[in-house]
Amino acid sequence: MNERELIQNLMRDLPSNEQVVVGAGDDCAVVDLGLASDWVLFKIDATIEGVHFTSDAAPEAVGHKALGRCLSDVAAMAGTPSCAVIALGLPHSFDPAYVQAIYQGMRRLADRYHVALVGGETSLSPERITLTVSLIGTVSKDRCVRRTGAQPGDALFVTGELGGSILGKHLSFEPRLAQANWLRAHYDIHAMIDVSDGLATDLRHLMEASGLGAELLAKNIPVSQAARRKAKGNAGAALQAALNDGEDFELLFAVKATDCVTLKDAWAQAFPELNLRCIGKMISDPGLKLRTQDTLREWTQHGYDHFA
Amino acid sequence: MNERELIQNLMRDLPSNEQVVVGAGDDCAVVDLGLASDWVLFKIDATIEGVHFTSDAAPEAVGHKALGRCLSDVAAMAGTPSCAVIALGLPHSFDPAYVQAIYQGMRRLADRYHVALVGGETSLSPERITLTVSLIGTVSKDRCVRRTGAQPGDALFVTGELGGSILGKHLSFEPRLAQANWLRAHYDIHAMIDVSDGLATDLRHLMEASGLGAELLAKNIPVSQAARRKAKGNAGAALQAALNDGEDFELLFAVKATDCVTLKDAWAQAFPELNLRCIGKMISDPGLKLRTQDTLREWTQHGYDHFA
DSSP states (O other), X not given: OOHHHHHHHHTTTOOXXXXXXXXXXXXXXXXXXXXXXXXXXXXEEEEEBTTTBOXXXXXHHHHHHHHHHHXXXXXXXXXXXXXXXEEEEEOSSOOHHHHHHHHHHHHHHHHHTTOEEEEXXXXXXXXXXXXXXXXXXXXXXXXOOOSSOOOTTOEEEEESOBSOGGGTGGXXXXXXXXXXXXXXXXXXXXXXXXXXXXXXXXXXXXXXXXXXXXXXXXXXXXXXXXXXXXXXXXXXXXXXXXXHOOOOOEEEEEEOGGGHHXXXXXXXXXXXXXXXXXXXEEESSSSEEEEOSSOEEEOOOOOOOTTO | OOHHHHHHHHTTTOOXXXXXXXXXXSSSEEEOOSOSSEEEEEEEXXXXXXXXXXXXXXXXXXXXXXXXXXXXXXXXXXXXXXXXXXXXXXXSSOOHHHHHHHHHHHHHHHHHTTOEEEEEEEEXXXXXXXXXXXXXXXXXXXXXXXXXXXXXXXEEEEESOBSOGGGTGGXXXXXXXXXXHHHHHHSOEEEEEEESSOHHHHHHHHHHHHTOEEEEEGGGSOBOHHHHXXXXXXXXXXXXXXXXXXXXXXXXXXXXXXXXXXXXXXXXXXXXXXXXXXXXXXXXSSSEEEEOSSOEEEOOOOOOOTTX
């Protein structure tokens, strides 16, 4: 049984109650606690030494990543983060200065987005430093964007550049909270997800949730400099990295095709320093297709699987 | 630097915002998201193989404990749990049936308290199974019980029996949600905490939060059968276990001394099968004192410290 099958199995028929709007299977859980116009978003993410960061990573960057991953998920639902709690796992002999620097990285990011750090707990984790962050936020009920609402013919957009995140961006990415909220305020975003498992894998999540297929235009996929560097000049390998590498933490979303031109123009005004690229469209036929100059083929490769 | 000093250091001047009612340092964080009469409770707890459970533990019990620890903290603030998310860490080769049984244990407990499990994530944890659970709940603003409100002269009560939890109860305890809500509905509970680090240590938390000391009556401390078994008939060692052992997950609370008799009577009607014991009182003098038949002495021993 692989990770995906296990999770599918575990997530089947989970206990629910009348407060659950969206349970497992979107970027965040969505809960109705009785607020007049808002729902509550709820998320957890573990960041583990040797898995999500190496022991030589700058501790501030580790803290940044641990909190940033949750913030990126709140962004994907066009929400606003509120508070986070942290479960910290430490080996018997730890360097207090290193741990404090991890917290410094979290504090800095929390400050930037007005997120409160409201506590947590510390326990022994003999082999590895682990940081598990849980975040709550809010989203206006009429602005919550899920993975489920894409329509056939919708244009697919992605922010930033993709691939090769392992060379550095996975520790220094900026969660796209401002962009997501701007998008939702000005456009009818049908579906959105953050690109954390790799473009192809996350697009499949969005396709499955919306019951659709998608077609990507290879030449439009924004291949990052890091992906090119990693591919050592091999254009095919660089494209592959942009499609399959994880931890880009960019936004992937579907919007009415007729909104494309105005969206591109308005975006360039609002976020002149961040690329926004139309990379393809949603289609009724199932499956993910990649269109190159002269071929249209199925893209069957998957992104990172912890247990592959 | 020990665990306590590190945490104190990390928790200093954490980023806050206008939604925070209680940040780090109580059983749960308390957040005001704008609900008319309720606050939101927010908690995280990690349950780690080899630290919080041994590899031969029944997986259902492991799941029970992972969720139950958070429920116990919500109980300590007289709140009602709502939803939980779970970060699951698994080694490369895991037994899917074992993991599913862990989830079965969580599901069963969640069902009992009408708690929804709204997702989470799975990642690689090479050496150990880890389960980090985060829980949100609600509490009526006029019923939230903190650690801070104890008054000199208050009677101290504890539910159940204490000590020797390692012999089994740490995996099978029942979170005292019903009892905590009943207590708060009928009495003016000044301060409450769940006994997770050991009676002496958790009482010190409550004393520090309330700026007081406390005096315990040795003969009134409810020493569990497990503590006696562990102590092999040595009464002093059994008492010591009841004072210092962790993971009892009982409620420790302070209430006006004049409420003692009616509380004991009403409790016996409401919860005939669960012991409630008055074990001492809050005093103005700082420090924790233990009164035995002929002596009154400082109790300086501490409970479990992960990094001691």
